[in-house]
Amino acid sequence: MPSVLVGDDHPVVRAAVKMVLKEEGFKQIYEASSGNEVLSIVREHSPDLVVLDLVMPGGDGLDVLARIHASQVPCRVLVFTSQEPMFYQDRCMRAGAAAYVAKTNTLQHLHKAVHAVMAGYTYFAQLPCASVSLNTLQLSEKQMIDTLSDRELAIFQHLARGMSNKVIADIMHLSHKTVSTYKTRLIEKLNVEASVHLRDFAKRNHLI
Template sequence: MKSALIVEDHPVVRSMIKLVLRGEGFKRLYEASRGDEVVALIRVHRPNVVLLDLGLPGVAGLDVMERIKAEDTTCRVVVFTSLEAQFYQERCMRAGAAAYVSKSKDLEDLKAAVNCVMAGYTYFTQLPSSSVAMGALQRSEKELIDKLSNRELTILQYLARGSKNLEIANIMHLSYKTVSTYKTRLTLKLNVSSSVHLRDFALRNHLI
């Protein structure tokens, strides 16, 4: 009997995913709205597939995938997110995802991804092989983003959404000092001078 864990913090989106999965023959469906709930639910229910958003409260999606990989489980991860594939798809592949689907696509793409993954294949977006179509600023900033670690990128997202250092520290189980160090490092790596400019950078590159 096919089973899936849906990890998504928006109830309407969870309901939509459930409809898709039921239409594809999934009988056992489990839900989580926070990243820090995922591993425990996988241990209990052993789903065949995990439908995972990246922008989650608790623990961010990239960190969730690293934790799933460390579990050495047989379940496969389908990333279903609104975040730009050009910045996140390769990171997700490295973290162990079997598919990457944009929420802006037709639901047929989600169905195709789930069926591919259940059949033992992968499903990823074909990205442009060159950045000819991108402007000079976009190319330059994408290169800066590509050099960030997953943790740096996650902290950038939290900061850009307005989270305070202490809040980020509690969410990510880091010290306040460590988050402050990451914040300073991000402003240097991205050539910005303040948190306001970090947010502008993230918005301009569709990171939030």
């Protein structure tokens, strides 16, 4: 009997995902509301499938994904998130995900992704060709964002949401000084004049 873990910090989302999974024949469904819980349940129960959000307390989603992959537990990971596919789908593929579904899609896409993954296939959206769909400014900014490491991208989003260095340090288990260093590096890499402009940059690229 296949088992599945739903990792999402929103109870309403978990309930909707569980409905889809029950329709797909899953009887054993575990739930987690933080990255640490996800990793703990994966280690303890080795579910066949993990439906994972990228934005949860207790661990950056990409880091959680990479740690699941590194643990060598034979489970497949389907990322179900509100994060922009243009910036996250390829990163998730590289980190070991078998599927990526944006929450802006209908639940039918989630049905199809679950079905594909459990049949041994992958499920990823066909992203529009950058040269056609993006204007010059957006293309240039996407190229800058693509140069960021997963940790830099996570810190960038936290800063753009207005979090202080101290709060980010606590969330990501880093020192205040390390976050400050990342902040300086981000300002340089993204070619913005000051941290206040990081929010505009993130909003323009649908990262917050």
